[in-house]
Amino acid sequence: MIKIVIADHDDFEAKGIQWLVESSVSNVSIKVATSLSETILALEQDPPAILVYDMNIGSSESLTRLLKIHEPAMICLTMEATYETAKKAIDIGTKYLLLKPFSPQELLNYINNLIREQHRKRQRNAIHPHPEIKQEVMYEELFMMVKKQAKSYVFIAFQPENTSTIPTLNQFLKDYIFPVSPIIFPLSDMLLCLFKDAADVNWSERCKRFMLDWEQEQKEPVSIIINHDQYSGRSIHERYSQTKKMTEVTFFIGYRQVLEFESPLKWAFIDPFLTPSEQKQWISFxxxxxxEGISQFLTSEFLQFHEPYPDPGLLRIRLTSILAQIRRHMKSANLDSNSYEKEYLDIFDTILYNPLIYRIVQKLIIFTSKLVDAVREKSKSDHLELIDKCLHYMELHFWKPEFDLNELSRYVGRNSTYLSHLFVEKTSSTFRESLTQLRIKEAKRLLEETELAIKEIASLTGFQNQHYFSRVFKKVVGKAPKEYRMEH
Structure with a gap:
C-alpha cells in the first residue's frame, strides 16, 4: 500500500484530487491536509511515500525539516509561472511541478510514475522478494510435457507490436503493482505472466489499467491476452501453448486490446490455395x-473475418498463392527489373512475417496497382521498336478471342498490310502464327502449373471453344492438351 498525502488549502480541490487518484490507482492510502499545520502533522504521524503539495498552503522551517528527514516523492502545484516559484519547488525536493490549471490525466501520470519508483525502491531494499513465488514454475516447464498442473494460475500474455520493446516491457512489468505478484517469463515475441488466481480480482480491468499506464509512458502498442481456462487436467506446457495460440488473434484485430479466453482457441479451416476459378479470375484481373477487382477480392477475402478465425498460417499460404500469380504476370510483362524484383521480395517477406493482416493486404494492393500502371506505361512507350511494340501489345492482349491484326494496327497507327509484311520480315512468321505461338505458350504454362479445366484454359488463351483449341494445340505441340498435362 502506497501512502499519499494531498496538501491543499482548498478543501474542495483536495477532495477532488483524492477521488481522482482513488478511482484510478489501486493499492493507495490517501490523507488530505488543508492547512500547513495539518500537513506537518501528517508528515510527523504517518510519513507518506508521495506528497502532492499546493505551494499556496505555505511553508515553515518545520515543514522543510520534515521533508528532508522523510524525503517523500513530491508533486508541487502552483498558479505562479515564475522562476522564483520553480526554484523554491526544486529547493524543497520536488519531482514534478504542475502549473494550474492542469489536466487530471497529467497529474495521474506523475503519480503513477512516482508509485512505480516507490515499488522499484522497495524491491531493491527487499533481500528476498517473493522467493516462494519465483520457485513455483520454472522456464523448462513451459516447453516440456511435465505433470505439474496449471489450474491455480491465470496465464496473461503481454505482446508488444514491436518486439524490440520487450526488455522495457519486462522492466515495466517488474515495477508495476499488481494485486498478486506475477511470475514473469520473457520470451522472443511476448512476456508471459503467471498469476495465482484470486477470486476478487477483475483481471480484465487490471489489464486495461496496465495498458493505459504503459502507453502513457512508452507510446508503444501492446495487446494483452488473458487465458482463464482452468481445466484441472492441463499442464503448464499445455496452458502456455494455448496462450501462445491465443496471441495470434492480434493478426486479425490488431493491438491495443485486452482479450479474454475461457477455453482453448480453435481455428476455422480454409483451403490455403486458389481454386481453378480463382486462378482464372486473377489472370483476368x-x-x-x-x-478495382483486385482490391475488392483482397478486401473481401482477407479483411472481413469473424470468429472463429482461420489459421493465420493458412492465410499466409493463400496470400503467397496470389503472389505467385502476380509474379507470373510480372515475368510475362517483362517487369523483372531490380526495383520491381526488390519490391516483390519485400512483399513476400511481409506476407510471411508481418503481424497484422490489414497491413499485408494494404501493401499487396499498392504493389499490384503499381504493377498494373507500369504495364500500361510500358505498352505506351515510344522508345520501343515498332515490331517490339507490336509483340509487347500482343503479349498483353492475346487472351482476347476477338484480338486481330486490325486492332494491333490501330494501336501502333500503321496500315495492317504493312504490319503483316513487317511480321514476316522481322520474325519469319505471320501475325497469325505469332499470335498462335503466344496463346499456345500460355496454354502450356497453365497446363503445367494449374489444375484448370481444358475448357477454361482455352477461354483464358483466346480460343473461341475447346474443340478448336485442342486441334490447334495438337497441331503445334504434337500432343493433345490432356496428354501434354499428364506428361508434365
Missing part, C-alpha cells in the same frame, strides 16, 4: 489491369 491482371491481364485487364482491373485494379
Amino acid at each position: 491482371l491481364n485487364e489491369g482491373n485494379k
Whole structure:
C-alpha cells in the first residue's frame, strides 16, 4: 500500500484530487491536509511515500525539516509561472511541478510514475522478494510435457507490436503493482505472466489499467491476452501453448486490446490455395489491369473475418498463392527489373512475417496497382521498336478471342498490310502464327502449373471453344492438351 498525502488549502480541490487518484490507482492510502499545520502533522504521524503539495498552503522551517528527514516523492502545484516559484519547488525536493490549471490525466501520470519508483525502491531494499513465488514454475516447464498442473494460475500474455520493446516491457512489468505478484517469463515475441488466481480480482480491468499506464509512458502498442481456462487436467506446457495460440488473434484485430479466453482457441479451416476459378479470375484481373477487382477480392477475402478465425498460417499460404500469380504476370510483362524484383521480395517477406493482416493486404494492393500502371506505361512507350511494340501489345492482349491484326494496327497507327509484311520480315512468321505461338505458350504454362479445366484454359488463351483449341494445340505441340498435362 502506497501512502499519499494531498496538501491543499482548498478543501474542495483536495477532495477532488483524492477521488481522482482513488478511482484510478489501486493499492493507495490517501490523507488530505488543508492547512500547513495539518500537513506537518501528517508528515510527523504517518510519513507518506508521495506528497502532492499546493505551494499556496505555505511553508515553515518545520515543514522543510520534515521533508528532508522523510524525503517523500513530491508533486508541487502552483498558479505562479515564475522562476522564483520553480526554484523554491526544486529547493524543497520536488519531482514534478504542475502549473494550474492542469489536466487530471497529467497529474495521474506523475503519480503513477512516482508509485512505480516507490515499488522499484522497495524491491531493491527487499533481500528476498517473493522467493516462494519465483520457485513455483520454472522456464523448462513451459516447453516440456511435465505433470505439474496449471489450474491455480491465470496465464496473461503481454505482446508488444514491436518486439524490440520487450526488455522495457519486462522492466515495466517488474515495477508495476499488481494485486498478486506475477511470475514473469520473457520470451522472443511476448512476456508471459503467471498469476495465482484470486477470486476478487477483475483481471480484465487490471489489464486495461496496465495498458493505459504503459502507453502513457512508452507510446508503444501492446495487446494483452488473458487465458482463464482452468481445466484441472492441463499442464503448464499445455496452458502456455494455448496462450501462445491465443496471441495470434492480434493478426486479425490488431493491438491495443485486452482479450479474454475461457477455453482453448480453435481455428476455422480454409483451403490455403486458389481454386481453378480463382486462378482464372486473377489472370483476368491482371491481364485487364482491373485494379478495382483486385482490391475488392483482397478486401473481401482477407479483411472481413469473424470468429472463429482461420489459421493465420493458412492465410499466409493463400496470400503467397496470389503472389505467385502476380509474379507470373510480372515475368510475362517483362517487369523483372531490380526495383520491381526488390519490391516483390519485400512483399513476400511481409506476407510471411508481418503481424497484422490489414497491413499485408494494404501493401499487396499498392504493389499490384503499381504493377498494373507500369504495364500500361510500358505498352505506351515510344522508345520501343515498332515490331517490339507490336509483340509487347500482343503479349498483353492475346487472351482476347476477338484480338486481330486490325486492332494491333490501330494501336501502333500503321496500315495492317504493312504490319503483316513487317511480321514476316522481322520474325519469319505471320501475325497469325505469332499470335498462335503466344496463346499456345500460355496454354502450356497453365497446363503445367494449374489444375484448370481444358475448357477454361482455352477461354483464358483466346480460343473461341475447346474443340478448336485442342486441334490447334495438337497441331503445334504434337500432343493433345490432356496428354501434354499428364506428361508434365
